[in-house]
Amino acid sequence: MNRRWMLGVGLAVVGWLVTVAVASTPRTKAPGAAQENTLGQRDRVGEDKPRGPGRFVLVIDPGHPSEVSAGAEANGLREVDINWEVGQALAAHLTGRPGLTVLVNRQAKMKMMTNRERAEFANRAGAHLTLRLHCDYAAGKSGFVIYYPDTQGTNAGKTGPSDAVIAGSRQAALAVHRGMARRLANVFPDGGIKTDRSTAVGAKNGGALIGSIWSEVPTITVEMLYINNPKDAEFIRSAAGQQAMVEALAAGVIEYLKACQDKP
């Protein structure tokens, strides 16, 4: 071997080692970048953590401000404040629980988001459940009520949700109601389960709320209380009442998470 030939071999080996090192370096993904999963479908990673085996994705949707309204006000309380505070406390309460990813659909309380955008956020996140938090306003009523879509409606040319979303939403309503009713028994009135059809907006859109029409994942609306009822207002104004509401919602979510895991 002459020296020149040996130098050539040496450089070739170094070049090969560099190639191997680069090829074996794990590729980093930009947050929010799309990637292909094994089925060739596009997933989002990063801020919207991907749905995977054993991982349940919850999207919390604190209601208002939306294209429908800025939210109710009564008894010195604003619905938008209650929805936001309970939503944030619920996210903090559930975050870190194994197998559960919790997302809140916007960063700032007063950021306007349409009901279609709220549904599309949950669709992109691959949510197993969208929990929409609201407060109702009606004379002579008290307590919490859970609403789910049991039929399709139409909004801006879109008819939905699908039969699968209707079935999942119904199951979610039943499970979340069980968890909430147990925690709030003898603490706060249980108004039961109703359908989107029985709401003014749902009736106007053929039987489903706008957020349900655009949803490709199970979705329920929890009207936590009647803001115009002085007793309900007093309950949610107190630290103990708000804590009970957060724990009830968390118990409801866990009840549904378990129901999903028990599915054959």
Ligand SMILES: [Zn+2]
């Ligand atoms: Zn509302």
